Amino acid sequence: MTSLIDSIINGDILMQMLFSLGLILIGLGIGVALAFLMSFLSVVSPVFASFTDTCVSIFHPLPGIALLPLIILWIGTGSMAILFIIVHSVLWPMILNMTAGFKAIPEVYKKIGENYEFNTLQSIIRIYVPASLSFLIAGLKISWARGWRAAISAEMIFGASGGIGGIGWYIFNKRVFMDTAGVYAGILMIIAVGIFVEDVVFGQLEKNTIKKWGVA
Structure with a gap:
């Protein structure tokens, strides 16, 4: 606890935590936006639904860390590589929850939208999102947790990306220098x-x- 307080006072752990949170927020935003687009298209297009189902079957069980060799070759070892892993971790569970939510919407709700002559955007805002909100929030909670774990794991591997590194790099660096108290401080911050x-x-x-x- 003393190590955690000292790290907070000198600002090191806070800066690295903020760096990690910045990456996860960007990755979560990109992943949710892509998931929403793919899920909505899957509901309105059987062909795209088949394509999305195939992608989910392939990539959802695949850990982002398993893609590291390819990511390093394509992107390198900077912040963009960590962001790619976060988006990969967020996208597929979000698609599963969004698609399930959209499919669970009663047909009568959609008929009401047709009676009011809603366009596509109005249908999304006034029908699809409110009616499937419990699924969307559940998907966000799962995606957040998976993305957060992926970000910390990637930071431990890629090191001080972005100049200062994130909380994962903080923990790894403390472990290298046998600073057990520092490791616990990082874990407590994550918790x-x-x-x-x-x-x-x-x-x-x-x-x-x-x-x-x-x-x-």
Whole structure:
């Protein structure tokens, strides 16, 4: 605990944690956007649905770390490589949850949209997203956890990408110098961020949406 307090005071661990959080937020945003596009197209197009199902079957069970040799050849070992691994970890579970949510929408909801002559964008905003919100939030929680683990693992392998490195590099560096207290400090920070995101961020999101609306 003393090591954690010292690291917070001198700012090292906070800077590296913020670096990791920045990467995960960018990767999560890209992954969710791609997943939404692919999921919606899968619902409206049987051909694209077959293509998406094939991609999910191939890539969903494949760990991002297993792609490291190819990623290093194609992208190198910088922040973009870590971002690629995060997007890979986020995309496939998000597609599974989004597709399941869109398919679970009652047909009567879609008919209401047709009666009101909603265009595609209006249907997405007013029907698809609200009706499948519990699936979307569940997908976000799974994707966040997978992306967070992937980011930390990749940082341990790629090192100080972006100049300072992330929390994964912090832990790896402390391990190299046999600083056990520093390793525990890094792990405690990861746990604290995980609890905050799960209980505060997603907890408030669920409270203000699906629980408030009686969806869950």
